[in-house]
Amino acid sequence: MPTRNPVKESTEEVGPFGNPDGARAQIEDLLSSFVDFSGAPAFGDLATRAGDASARVIVGKLGAGKTVYLRRLQDFQARQDSVYADHPQQSLPSTELIVRACQWFPEHLLTEKWIRMWHRAIFRSLATHLLYHRDLSAHLPGDLRESIPRDYRGLLGEARRPRSIYSQLATIINEAHSAHSLTKYLDDDRWDDLEYDLADAVRGCPPVFFYLDAIDDAFHYAPMYWLRCQLGLFYMTMRLLRDARLGGRLHIVISIRDIVLSSVYRDEHAPKYIGEPHIRVLDWSGEALEYLLRAKIRMLPSDYRMTEDRDGETVASWLGAEWIHNERRGVDENLSTYLLRHTRLIPRDLVALGNALCHEVTRQRAAGTAEFPPQVLRDVVSRCARRFGNSQLSVVANQLASDLMPRKAAIRGYGDTYIGSEEYASGLKGDVRDLLGIHGKDLFSAAELAQLESATDATLQGECHLATVLWQNGLLGYREGQLTHFYSLSRMDEFDIPRDAAEYVLHPCLIDAVPGLDSVGKHPVVPFG
16 A cells, blocks of 8 residues: 655756756656666666565665665555555654764674664554554554553653654654663563564554665764664664564665675675675666766757757767867866766766756857867866865765764763864865865875875874775775776775775866866876776
C-alpha cells in the first residue's frame, strides 16, 4: 500500500542537465531526467534497477547520487499495493547530539553503543507506525494493539503518531543525561520482549520499508563523529537483514558515505562485507561519468546546442569543438576530458557544469555567435571549478575543526565553538587556502608535502593530518609512473594516502579555488584513469 510524500518538495528551476540536488528535485523531474545504466551492467551498481528490493545500503561520495537512487527505490515500492513504503526520512538529529553521544563513551565502545542506539530507535519508530498508521494498524492484532503501548511505555515514550527513526534517535540521546543513564536505557531487559512482539506483529503486515537519507547534510560538520554514527547504522542494518524473523519483513534502506564503507573494509570482519549482494556502491569512474555526459547531451533540445546536430551525444555535437587549448600548460586537450577533470567526478558537479555551459550556449546563440569562444568556455569551466573547489575546501575545514575539538567539549557545552561556528570553519578554510597558495604549485615531492603538513600543524596549533584529510576528500592524489591516483571507491582499502610516492598532485579544481596556486608541467592532472 503506497505512502507518498505528504509535502511536495520545494520547487527549483531545473536546468537542461537536471537539478544538481537530488533531495530538492521533484520526484517527477528526477525520474524523467534519470539516466538508466541498466543497459550497461559493466558500470556495476550504477545499473541498480528501480524495483531492486534487495538493496539495503547505498554508498557514495558527497554528490554521487545516493539520494536520487534512494528516492527512485522508494518511489517504485510506494507504487506497490502489497508493501508499506514510508517516505524517505531526512530530518537528522543535530550534530551536537551526535558529538555528545560519542564523547560519553571511550573509543573502543563507540561502535557497539551506536549499534544499540540505532536498534532502539528503529524499533521505537516501527512500533509507532504499527500502532498509529492506518495502513499498518489495521493488520495489528487487538491484543498487541493494547499491550505494546501499555507494557513498553517506558521504552517507547508518549508518541501518538508515526515517528521517524531519526526523531527517535534524537529523543533517546536527548532524554539521557549521561553515559550511565543512556546505557541503562539501552540495556533494559524489556527490549528483547518488545522485539519479539514486534516481530510477531509484522508477520501479519505487508513488508515494511524505511528509507534513511540526508546523512550528507550534516556529515561535513563533524566527519569523524558522524562516521561512528553511520558505522553503527550500517552494522545494525546488516544485522536486521540477517534476522530470521525480521529479515524478509522489515527493510531498512540507508545511504552512507564512502568513507564509512572504507572504515568497514579496514575492520577485522571486512571479508564478510566485501562483495555483499545487498550493498550498492555508486562508483563513478571516468568512463561512467562520460556515459552520463553523453546521455545528458543526447537529451538536449536544439536551443542548447552550438551545432545543428540535434541527436548527437558527443561534446563536439553540443559545443561545436572536440579540443581546447590549455593556455597554462601550452597543450591541446580533449574537451570532454577537460570538462570532466574539473569536476569532483560526481553527477552533481557534471549537472551544474552542464547547466552553466547550456546557459552560455543560449547567450552565444542570441548574440549570433557561430562558434563557442574558447576563452568564454574556459571562463565558465573556471567559475564552476572554483565553486567545486571552495565547496570541498569547506568540507576539509569542517573535518579539521572537528578533529581539533578538545575531548569532552560537547559535554561541557562549548562543542559548537568547533562544529557549529561558521566563522571558525571559515577561518580554517582560509588558513588551508593560504597554506596551499604559499606552496604555489599543484605538484609536491614527499618532502614538500611533509613541510606543508608541519606548517599546517603550526598554524592551526594541533596535529591535523592535512594530507590524509585532503586525500579522503579527493583533493590530493599521487602519481605512479604515468598514472594518477585519487581516493575512490575502488581504492577504499587506502584510507590514508601512501607516504612513499614520488609525486603528489592537487585536484584541478583547486587551481581556480586557491589564489597563487599554479599548474606545473605539460601534463594536466586527470583525477581518473
